[in-house]
Amino acid sequence: MAWGNPSSEAVSPPSPALEVTDLCFGWPNGSAALDHCDLRLPGPGLWMLVGGNGSGKSTLLRLIAGLLEPSGGRVALTLKPALVFQNPDHQLLLPSCGTDLQLGLVQGLPAPERQARVSAALAQVGLGGFEGRPIHTLSGGQKQRLAIAGALAGDAGLLLLDEPTALLDPESQREVLQLIERLCHRRERPLSALWITHRLEELDHCDAAAQMERGRAGAWQQGPALRRRIESRLPPLPGGRADG
Numbered sequence: 001m002a003w004g005n006p007s008s009e010a011v012s013p014p015s016p017a018l019e020v021t022d023l024c025f026g027w028p029n030g031s032a033a034l035d036h037c038d039l040r041l042p043g044p045g046l047w048m049l050v051g052g053n054g055s056g057k058s059t060l061l062r063l064i065a066g067l068l069e070p071s072g073g074r075v076a077l078t079l080k081p082a083l084v085f086q087n088p089d090h091q092l093l094l095p096s097c098g099t100d101l102q103l104g105l106v107q108g109l110p111a112p113e114r115q116a117r118v119s120a121a122l123a124q125v126g127l128g129g130f131e132g133r134p135i136h137t138l139s140g141g142q143k144q145r146l147a148i149a150g151a152l153a154g155d156a157g158l159l160l161l162d163e164p165t166a167l168l169d170p171e172s173q174r175e176v177l178q179l180i181e182r183l184c185h186r187r188e189r190p191l192s193a194l195w196i197t198h199r200l201e202e203l204d205h206c207d208a209a210a211q212m213e214r215g216r217a218g219a220w221q222q223g224p225a226l227r228r229r230i231e232s233r234l235p236p237l238p239g240g241r242a243d244g
């Protein structure tokens with residue numbers, strides 16, 4: 001899978017950050033997790049996905065990240081993706097914050113540059129000066145912010161967040177959500193984030209949200225409107241190309 005500016009002959013309109021077209025995936029046991037799914041992220045911003053258990057949200061993120069191979073359709077990316085999981089203990093590997101972030105850096109950088117990137121990434125997530133802190137001394141919210149710093153240090157432009165606040169207390173949940181909102185709306189190099197949630201109140205903070213059902217994503221909607229729709233148990237909007 002390739003990302004980045006394809007060539008000097010690139011012309012308008014600009015490519016979307018992510019375009020998923022007609023994507024299909026079935027598990028070996030026969031269960032179809034994605035069924036001709038279309039999804040398009042028009043640009044930087046915080047884009048949310050909701051949907052019932054088993055509707056295919058996590059499978060979609062894994063396909064976008066290249067961890068699974070689709071059985072049909074395609075994923076086109078213009079940005080480097082990074083996954084952030086529900087449980088940060090599943091992705092933080094080394095004992096201290098600094099050494100863990102070093103792991104995700106692109107290869108071949110000189111040592112001072114590596115240090116500078118790690119420090120800058122920590123500062124961006126509110127963990128400035130935490131280079132030497134043992135990871136086991138961090139709170140759940142701090143660990144999640146460290147996982148996000150790992151994506152920043154590795155130069156990811158597209159964050160794929162799979163229920164990143166599910167295990168956090170309300171204050172840490174707010175902190176992580178506000179951090180992502182800030183990163184997605186900053187003036188310099190704003191990020192694109194695709195955020196899966198079951199916490200409907202989070203929909204009030206996104207740029208748009210789509211509902212997954214039986215392996216397909218519906219059209220983009222205003223987050224609060226989709227929240228009301230789900231809370232009042234109205235049927236989801238039909239699936240199809242979501243073009244923001």
Ligand SMILES: Nc1ncnc2c1ncn2[C@@H]1O[C@H](COP(=O)(O)OP(=O)(O)OP(=O)(O)O)[C@@H](O)[C@H]1O
Binds near residue numbers: 057059
């Ligand atoms: N490793 C696996 N092996 C076989 N089937 C799987 C596997 N992982 C997921 N599935 C199936 O794929 C379908 C989609 O699952 P997925 O985990 O993507 O749903 P989800 O929308 O993320 O659900 P949840 O909200 O519970 O996290 C489900 O039917 C699920 O049982």
Ligand SMILES: [Mg+2]
Binds near residue numbers: 057058059162
């Ligand atoms: Mg899931």
